[in-house]
Structure formats: structure tokens, C-alpha cells
Amino acid sequence: MVFLNGFNFTEATLVKRSLESFFGIGPKVSQGIMAKFHIYPWAKVGSLKNSTVMDLTAELSNMKIENDMRREVQDNIKRLKDMGAYRGRRHAMGLPVRGQRTRTQITTARRLNKLERGGSGRVQV
Numbered sequence: 001m002v003f004l005n006g007f008n009f010t011e012a013t014l015v016k017r018s019l020e021s022f023f024g025i026g027p028k029v030s031q032g033i034m035a036k037f038h039i040y041p042w043a044k045v046g047s048l049k050n051s052t053v054m055d056l057t058a059e060l061s062n063m064k065i066e067n068d069m070r071r072e073v074q075d076n077i078k079r080l081k082d083m084g085a086y087r088g089r090r091h092a093m094g095l096p097v098r099g100q101r102t103r104t105q106i107t108t109a110r111r112l113n114k115l116e117r118g119g120s121g122r123v124q125v
Helices: 015-020 027-036 050-062 067-083 086-093 107-116
Strands: 002-004 007-009
Touching (some): 002 050, 086 107
8 A cells, every 4th residue: 555645545556546536636737747756657656666655745745635625616616606696696506507508407517516516505695
């Protein structure tokens, strides 16, 4: 088991996949981090040297990921709601925010806006 920024990963896990498992790191950012430390794309976490693992942990600790990123997203949505913006109202009602069709296909947006993004399902005036 390799310990990376507070999480354990098996040695057979790809470095790219383990980096992308953190909230706030996508394919582009993980590719940039791997390029910075000269890690080839199909490298496994178990094949990394201890110094490289320490460098990766230091790099991840300087980035805004996991709880910090979740808090920032929540704050942005709260700001939109407080301003009374259209997008904030859509978040509060649990409806699609980015102009998707609402006549037939809104179940996914309702689920996401209520659970993940913290929409209460009511408009606060």
C-alpha cells in the first residue's frame, strides 16, 4: 500500500487514476502533475520511488483539493443564491441550471441539485 496525501492506494493502481480520485483533479491536471515529476502515463503507484511519492504528496498538499474544493463549490452556489441570480434560483429549486430541457428529462438534474450541490428544493425569498 502506498500512502498519498492521506489515502492508501494499492501498488497496482495507475498513478493517473490515483491522482484523479481526488476531488478537484481531472485528467488535464493529473497529466500536468505527472509531466512535472517525469512519470510516464502507464506507471503504477508501486513502481514510484519514495522521493517521488513525497514530492507528489507535497504538490497535492499545496493544491486546493477535496474538502477545500467542495467548500469553494458550496460557497459559489450560496453566493449565487444570496445574489438572487437565475442560476442560484435554479439550484435552490433543484432544476437544471445550464439550460437543459425540463419538459421530460430533469430527473438527473433534480437528483444532483438536491443531494450533491445542497439545493433545498424550495425558493427562498
